[in-house]
Amino acid sequence: MSGLEDISSELVGFKDEKDLDGELDGHPEVDYAGDPFRYVFYRDRKEWADLEPVPQDDGPNPVVKIAYSEKFTDVYDYFRALLKNDERSDRAFALTAEAIELNAANYTVWHYRRVLLQALEKDLREEMNYITAIIEEQPKNYQVWHHRRMVVEWLNDPSEELEFIADILSQDAKNYHAWQHRQWVIQEYKQWDDELEFVETLLEEDVRNNSAWNQRHFVISHTTGYSSPAILDREVQYCLTQIRKAPHNESAWNYLKGILQDRGLSSHPGLLDQVLELKETHCSPYLLAFLVDSYEDALENSNQRETLSKALEICQLLAQEKDTIRQEYWLFVGRSLESKYGSSASGEPLADGPEPASAPASGQQEMS
Amino acid sequence: MAEEESQLEEFEQIDFLRDRHVRFFQRSLQVLPERYSSLETTRLTIVFFALSGLDVLDALDVIDKNNMIEWIYSLQVLPTEDQSNLSRCGFRGSSHIGLPYSSKGPGISHPYDSGHIAMTYTGLASLLILGDDLGRVDKRACLVGLKALQLDDGSFYAVPEGSENDMRFIYCAACICYMLDDWSGMDTQKAIEYIRGSMSYDNGIGQGAGLESHGGSTFCAIASLRLMGRLEETMSQRELDRMRRWCIMRQQNGFHGRPNKPVDTCYSFWVGATLELLDVFQYTNYEKNKNYILSTQDRLVGGFAKWPDSHPDPLHAYFGLCGLSLLGEPSLRKVHPALNVTQRAFQHLQQLQQTWREKAGSCT
Numbered sequence: 175m176s177g178l179e180d181i182s183s184e185l186v187g188f189k190d191e192k193d194l195d196g197e198l199d200g201h202p203e204v205d206y207a208g209d210p211f212r213y214v215f216y217r218d219r220k221e222w223a224d225l226e227p228v229p230q231d232d233g234p235n236p237v238v239k240i241a242y243s244e245k246f247t248d249v250y251d252y253f254r255a256l257l258k259n260d261e262r263s264d265r266a267f268a269l270t271a272e273a274i275e276l277n278a279a280n281y282t283v284w285h286y287r288r289v290l291l292q293a294l295e296k297d298l299r300e301e302m303n304y305i306t307a308i309i310e311e312q313p314k315n316y317q318v319w320h321h322r323r324m325v326v327e328w329l330n331d332p333s334e335e336l337e338f339i340a341d342i343l344s345q346d347a348k349n350y351h352a353w354q355h356r357q358w359v360i361q362e363y364k365q366w367d368d369e370l371e372f373v374e375t376l377l378e379e380d381v382r383n384n385s386a387w388n389q390r391h392f393v394i395s396h397t398t399g400y401s402s403p404a405i406l407d408r409e410v411q412y413c414l415t416q417i418r419k420a421p422h423n424e425s426a427w428n429y430l431k432g433i434l435q436d437r438g439l440s441s442h443p444g445l446l447d448q449v450l451e452l453k454e455t456h457c458s459p460y461l462l463a464f465l466v467d468s469y470e471d472a473l474e475n476s477n478q479r480e481t482l483s484k485a486l487e488i489c490q491l492l493a494q495e496k497d498t499i500r501q502e503y504w505l506f507v508g509r510s511l512e513s514k515y516g517s518s519a520s521g522e523p524l525a526d527g528p529e530p531a532s533a534p535a536s537g538q539q540e541m542s
Numbered sequence: 543m544a545e546e547e548s549q550l551e552e553f554e555q556i557d558f559l560r561d562r563h564v565r566f567f568q569r570s571l572q573v574l575p576e577r578y579s580s581l582e583t584t585r586l587t588i589v590f591f592a593l594s595g596l597d598v599l600d601a602l603d604v605i606d607k608n609n610m611i612e613w614i615y616s617l618q619v620l621p622t623e624d625q626s627n628l629s630r631c632g633f634r635g636s637s638h639i640g641l642p643y644s645s646k647g648p649g650i651s652h653p654y655d656s657g658h659i660a661m662t663y664t665g666l667a668s669l670l671i672l673g674d675d676l677g678r679v680d681k682r683a684c685l686v687g688l689k690a691l692q693l694d695d696g697s698f699y700a701v702p703e704g705s706e707n708d709m710r711f712i713y714c715a716a717c718i719c720y721m722l723d724d725w726s727g728m729d730t731q732k733a734i735e736y737i738r739g740s741m742s743y744d745n746g747i748g749q750g751a752g753l754e755s756h757g758g759s760t761f762c763a764i765a766s767l768r769l770m771g772r773l774e775e776t777m778s779q780r781e782l783d784r785m786r787r788w789c790i791m792r793q794q795n796g797f798h799g800r801p802n803k804p805v806d807t808c809y810s811f812w813v814g815a816t817l818e819l820l821d822v823f824q825y826t827n828y829e830k831n832k833n834y835i836l837s838t839q840d841r842l843v844g845g846f847a848k849w850p851d852s853h854p855d856p857l858h859a860y861f862g863l864c865g866l867s868l869l870g871e872p873s874l875r876k877v878h879p880a881l882n883v884t885q886r887a888f889q890h891l892q893q894l895q896q897t898w899r900e901k902a903g904s905c906t
Binding site: 228229230231232233234235236237238239240241242243246250251254255257258260276277278279280281285316320348353354357361382383384385388391392395396424425428429431432433499500501502505506 | 570571574576579582585592606613636640642643645653654701706745750753784787791801802824825830
């Protein structure tokens with residue numbers, strides 16, 4: 175998710191150029207004598223003759239040098255010239271759009287555009303339309319989302335946001351930028367009312383959408399909270415229903431554990447039995463891990479040998495059969511439980527807090 | 543030397559092509575085609591991936607270190623004569639602003655010239671990898687510039703003009719302070735509060751409060767705490783155990799960054815290094831992880847991609863190597879899991895800092 179993942183596998187489209195020299199009268203893009211849409215470099219436009227282009231200077235031994243086309247270089251040489259003079263003009267504003275089209279990740283261009291938006295008192299509604307289109311084209315770019323947030327803040331108008339973000343999410347339901355912007359809008363402008371419904375729609379479309387589960391927690395924790403038994407039970411039931419539909423779903427189990435773990439997994443009445451029942455027909459590594467954690471919670475309250483042996487049995491099951499990729503880990507967990515609660519351990523359960531590091535385990539063999 | 547795994551599947555070759563990766567990074571350091579234009583403002587991070595990658599491959603001898611050092615120093619935003627731009631100092635990602643090339647001060651006044659937190663981090667790291675002594679770094683200016691980026695909630699902007707703020711930049715800040723051996727550049731207490739506030743209900747860590755837990759932000763948080771020396775005091779044993787569980791569940795064969803998402807080579811480092819920092823990387827499945835990383839190797843061009851049969855790029859090439867290094871690949875240097883440089887570069891840093899302390903001591 176670093177800035178570079180924006181480009182990782184996706185090739186940036188290579189833009190077609192109409193490279194033609196020559197000065198033209200009137201509109202620079204129009205040549206009445208022939209081809210109506212010849213592109214004219216800024217260096218050849220009369221209205222820009224007052225400005226001295228500023229080239230990039232990487233010195234005698236440039237590193238990671240990007241081979242720009244003539245058009246690209248021309249646009250950015252003029253951008254640098256405007257920047258140096260801190261020019262505040264409509265021609266500068268227009269140029270930023272071209273610079274953005276060539277490289278929407280250039281945060282300096284975006285900042286300069288914002289300076290111009292304010293200095294020239296540009297129509298921010300138009301800017302919203304503009305940024306909407308750009309984000310639709312490049313939804314994984316950091317700068318465009320930041321720019322949108324700034325414009326929304328200036329307008330103090332979030333009214334388009336939830337619908338816009340929903341559209342972006344309809345194309346990629348896990349886009350982190352989109353969810354981040356959505357949470358900002360909701361929290362900043364107190365738009366909580368319809369969000370749980372939105373989350374449920376997404377979960378109906380894909381019950382494994384971890385972003386949607388996260389949003390569920392976000393909404394509830396900031397509205398009703400989880401303290402009321404009615405809410406907590408509703409959520410527990412919701413999880414179990416989703417688990418019955420799609421048992422192999424880490425997100426649902428993480429949510430279930432997440433809302434209960436601080437109260438103690440073994441504290442919710444009847445849950446352990448329900449999970450043990452599910453184990454027969456809807457088993458998964460996540461269910462079994464939940465059981466281990468439930469038994470551990472029970473052991474913290476009351477160290478019973480039977481509880482420990484159940485926990486160890488599940489660890490063995492996970493290690494040998496149900497979650498073998500984590501075999502070493504589950505064996506480690508078993509050893510830790512044994513060490514903490516087993517007959518060789520001291521009579522008093524250990525308090526939560528820093529404890530001596532567990533004994534080095536068999537762990538991993540070095541690669542041959 | 544390259545490993546031959548002849549007893550494995552016929553169809554999928556998974557031998558490690560060291561020399562190809564050396565050439566891949568060499569090429570990255572030269573000229574890139576225009577389709578990489580979106581990387582302009584972050585070119586210094588590409589330099590870091592290539593240099594650190596070559597370091598992990600023990601192949602730094604293929605580059606001209608002095609030329610590279612000069613170019614990196616040309617990216618430093620130095621204080622102007624009147625010091626009015628101190629809070630904008632640091633390193634640039636590239637020459638895109640258009641200042642004339644200069645690898646020494648004083649700084650030139652320009653209305654839009656300022657450092658970028660990730661470039662200051664990767665600039666300093668790259669200099670260290672090249673064996674530089676940071677003698678031409680204006681440390682005080684970097685730290686003032688860094689401090690100016692921190693927000694009330696403890697997170698950081700990337701640039702003084704403003705930007706998004708999240709866990710990535712806390713990590714950059716922690717690395718900068720760690721390398722400069724000076725924590726005056728950030729309010730660590732506030733940063734720690736932001737980190738704690740970003741812990742998710744599922745025991746991973748998101749980019750910020752309420753946000754979905756993610757392998758990248760989890761690495762940034764844990765590595766930052768480790769660099770600050772505050773990991774064990776910030777998290778209880780129970781919290782650490784829960785985090786270990788969240789991280790170790792990310793392994794599918796390789797690793798993914800979030801539950802129910804596809805795996806991606808770079809998470810073999812982000813999550814792998816976090817697991818190493820939490821002392822449980824040893825309990826992961828090395829074989830499956832290694833096989834996945836190697837399946838994303840580009841056998842023709844070198845480097846690694848996020849997925850098999852996809853285009854490689856410097857980021858995934860670097861983190862693919864780091865992932866293999868964590869696994870103990872014999873031909874690769876060990877990587878410091880918190881600072882994300884080789885142990886060799888790390889030792890160079892330690893020696894440097896020793897020298898600084900001795901000098902400081904002898905002045906009193």
